[in-house]
Amino acid sequence: xxxxxxxxxxxxxxxxxxxxxxxxxxxxxxxxxxxxxxxxxxxxxxxxxxxxxxxxxxxxxxxxxxxxxxxxxxxxxxxxxxxxxxxxxxxxxxxxxxxxxxxxxxxxxxxxxxxxxxxxxxxxxxxxxxxxxxxxxxxxxxxxxxxxxxxxxxxxxxxxxxxxxxxxxxxxxxxxxxxxxxxxxxxxxxxxxxxxxxxxxxxxxxxxxxxxxxxxxxxxxxxxxxxxxxxxx
Amino acid sequence: xxxxxxxxxxxxxxxxxxxxxxxxxxxxxxxxxxxxxxxxxxxxxxxxxxxxxxxxxxxxxxxxxxxxxxxxxxxxxxxxxxxxxxxxxxxxxxxxxxxxxxxxxxxxxxxxxxxxxxxxxxxxxxxxxxxxxxxxxxxxxxxxxxxxxxxxxxxxxxxxxxxxxxxxxxxxxxxxxxxxxxxxxxxxxxxxxxxxxxxxxxxxxxxxxxxxxxxxxxxxxxxxxxxxxxxxxxxxxxxxxxxxxxxxxxxxxxxxxxxxxxxxxxxxxxxxxxxxxxxxxxxxxxxxxxxxxxxxxxxxxxxxxxxxxxxxxxxxxxxxxxxxxxxxxxxxxxxxxxxxxxxxxxxxxxxxxxxxxxxxxxxxxxxxxxxxxxxxxxxxxxxxxxxxxxxxxxxxxxxxxxxxxxxxxxxxxxxxxxxxx
Numbered sequence: 001x002x003x004x005x006x007x008x009x010x011x012x013x014x015x016x017x018x019x020x021x022x023x024x025x026x027x028x029x030x031x032x033x034x035x036x037x038x039x040x041x042x043x044x045x046x047x048x049x050x051x052x053x054x055x056x057x058x059x060x061x062x063x064x065x066x067x068x069x070x071x072x073x074x075x076x077x078x079x080x081x082x083x084x085x086x087x088x089x090x091x092x093x094x095x096x097x098x099x100x101x102x103x104x105x106x107x108x109x110x111x112x113x114x115x116x117x118x119x120x121x122x123x124x125x126x127x128x129x130x131x132x133x134x135x136x137x138x139x140x141x142x143x144x145x146x147x148x149x150x151x152x153x154x155x156x157x158x159x160x161x162x163x164x165x166x167x168x169x170x171x172x173x174x175x176x177x178x179x180x181x182x183x184x185x186x187x188x189x190x191x192x193x194x195x196x197x198x199x200x201x202x203x204x205x206x207x208x209x210x211x212x213x214x215x216x217x218x219x220x221x222x223x224x225x226x227x228x229x230x231x232x233x
Numbered sequence: 234x235x236x237x238x239x240x241x242x243x244x245x246x247x248x249x250x251x252x253x254x255x256x257x258x259x260x261x262x263x264x265x266x267x268x269x270x271x272x273x274x275x276x277x278x279x280x281x282x283x284x285x286x287x288x289x290x291x292x293x294x295x296x297x298x299x300x301x302x303x304x305x306x307x308x309x310x311x312x313x314x315x316x317x318x319x320x321x322x323x324x325x326x327x328x329x330x331x332x333x334x335x336x337x338x339x340x341x342x343x344x345x346x347x348x349x350x351x352x353x354x355x356x357x358x359x360x361x362x363x364x365x366x367x368x369x370x371x372x373x374x375x376x377x378x379x380x381x382x383x384x385x386x387x388x389x390x391x392x393x394x395x396x397x398x399x400x401x402x403x404x405x406x407x408x409x410x411x412x413x414x415x416x417x418x419x420x421x422x423x424x425x426x427x428x429x430x431x432x433x434x435x436x437x438x439x440x441x442x443x444x445x446x447x448x449x450x451x452x453x454x455x456x457x458x459x460x461x462x463x464x465x466x467x468x469x470x471x472x473x474x475x476x477x478x479x480x481x482x483x484x485x486x487x488x489x490x491x492x493x494x495x496x497x498x499x500x501x502x503x504x505x506x507x508x509x510x511x512x513x514x515x516x517x518x519x520x521x522x523x524x525x526x527x528x529x530x531x532x533x534x535x536x537x538x539x540x541x542x543x544x545x546x547x548x549x550x551x552x553x554x555x556x557x558x559x560x561x562x563x564x565x566x567x568x569x570x571x572x573x574x575x576x577x578x579x580x581x582x583x584x585x586x587x588x589x590x591x592x593x594x595x596x597x598x599x600x601x602x603x604x605x606x607x608x609x610x611x612x613x614x615x616x617x618x619x620x621x622x623x624x625x626x627x628x629x630x631x632x633x634x635x636x637x638x639x640x641x642x643x644x645x646x647x648x649x650x651x652x653x654x
Contacts, residue, residue, distance in 0.1 A: 049649070049650070049651040052650055052651075053649040053650055053651070056560070056650060058559065058649040058650055059649060078564070079564050079566070082559075082562045082563070082564040082567075083562055084562075085560070085561075085562040086561055086562020086563075087562070089560070089562075091560035091561075091650065093556070093557070093560070093650070096553040096557075097557065098557070099241075099554055099557060099558075100248060100554070101244045101245045101247065101248030101249075102241075102244060106244075110561060111561045111562075113237065114561050114562050114563055115561075115562060178650070178651075
């Protein structure tokens with residue numbers, strides 16, 4: 001045992017749809033520590049999405065073991081995995097991250113509606129959870145004046161920050177970011193990553209950042225690749 | 234700040250308010266149409282039944298039973314023959330008879346029927362659940378040359394008490410001989426009844442006889458008209474009447490009395506039980522009624538299908554939204570539930586709107602129907618049939634909403650957190 005306990009552990013994972021020849025992804029072994037910021041680089045179509053679906057428990061591996069926060073994901077029923085994701089994950093997508101019919105504040109606070117665990121953790125920081133949402137927004141550079149705005153009126157950069165705030169609320173143990181910067185320009189990319197890092201570090205969240213963009217790797221302490229054979233190395 | 238699935242469903246509907254609003258409007262209109270057709274159907278029938286509510290037998294000269302009912306009560310068509318006054322006297326004085334009302338039809342005033350009868354009419358005639366005829370203004374005719382007019386006559390021709398009216402010989406509105414020498418004074422105006430009485434003018438039989446002195450050949454001769462001194466003639470007895478209504482002392486005697494009248498030797502008569510004949514008549518009408526109901530049911534179905542089409546086409550543009558909800562741990566079942574709740578909210582709003590529309594529509598169009606068809610459409614609480622229809626629509630919506638729900642469920646499992654397009 002090292003000083004940082006393991007947060008995520010995958011071994012001998014492979015996944016393939018029934019009646020297909022080759023696996024979409026295979027991972028011999030992957031271990032991610034608490035608070036680690038891991039960059040996973042892979043070309044589009046390399047199995048990144050499958051990897052994230054496995055990690056978040058949307059899909060179950062054909063073979064192998066996934067253990068997250070000492071919980072065997074593959075031994076949970078699908079609705080238990082959904083609840084596990086609601087409680088312990090925050091997810092940021094590439095784009096169209098926000099629910100169009102909710103305003104900025106409602107979007108950020110939405111995860112708390114689906115997880116009593118996150119709700120409780122948010123309340124520990126501030127008994128008024130909307131104040132907590134506003135604080136995260138402000139830390140990410142979204143002023144409270146925008147809180148009641150329709151999300152469709154925001155710029156792409158602002159939308160991604162709101163999405164990050166939503167992933168961060170309730171201080172989930174694991175943040176998953178799936179190409180969150182690909183719709184942003186160069187300067188905005190680094191700003192976004194820096195802010196995300198800062199907020200993730202505050203609560204020692206583990207960050208798994210997936211992108212095709214090799215130039216981002218320099219920001220991370222560890223980088224892994226999904227190669228042409230769909231193996232994670 | 235806890236947004237439940239319900240709140241999400243509401244906000245999502247509100248977000249697409251234009252397309253959802255149109256869907257709700259078309260659904261509400263189609264449901265209203267059905268409710269309206271059903272209300273008119275039920276209330277028209279009630280109106281008809283109420284018109285003959287306390288009469289045991291209707292007697293006229295021998296013809297078809299529906300024909301007799303139509304011309305004597307509903308003023309549709311004409312009698313082929315009359316009943317002699319002697320026969321009427323004989324039958325109405327029979328010990329089994331509680332009361333009788335003679336009816337003499339044929340004259341008119343500006344297209345409205347004149348009914349010659351006796352003041353017993355106001356005493357015995359019953360409408361809608363045994364209500365006596367009520368007067369809006371005035372009283373029954375008492376002295377000579379007085380008339381009582383129905384609510385529609387008063388309204389359409391803007392008559393008030395003590396106005397004088399000239400009756401015309403026969404039906405029709407132009408170029409017919411008029412009883413110019415004998416104007417009638419309006420002594421009373423009836424409350425609306427929802428029956429043909431609303432379009433009728435009631436005068437006494439003896440007055441009717443009086444104004445026809447000298448008209449034996451169908452047209453007046455100047456000589457005769459000049460000779461008549463109206464004041465001289467009192468309580469004239471007619472030679473014949475069109476039909477008469479009978480009420481027996483005991484219901485028990487109805488069938489034997491009917492048989493006796495039908496077998497009456499001196500004159501060919503027909504006695505009918507109005508309730509039974511009305512049912513025969515309604516069998517004919519009910520075909521149309523059922524067709525109308527069926528058409529309105531199809532209108533609802535087509536509105537529901539267009540709702541389904543809109544929900545399904547929206548579903549495609551909501552894949553991102555679904556992926557986001559999935560990433561927050563909403564289960565595929567939760568996504569399906571969201572779609573089902575959205576549809577049911579939509580239908581519930583449509584139903585509530587439909588009922589409101591229906592009341593507004595009846596309130597607006599009711600007076601027009603009354604003045605045109607003498608049918609009183611009243612605002613009433615929805616009937617059991619209507620409530621069950623609304624429940625069927627709600628249930629139908631639930632079944633329909635399963636289609637996008639199942640569709641979304643499958644896609645949700647396939648898409649996971651990413652959208653394949």
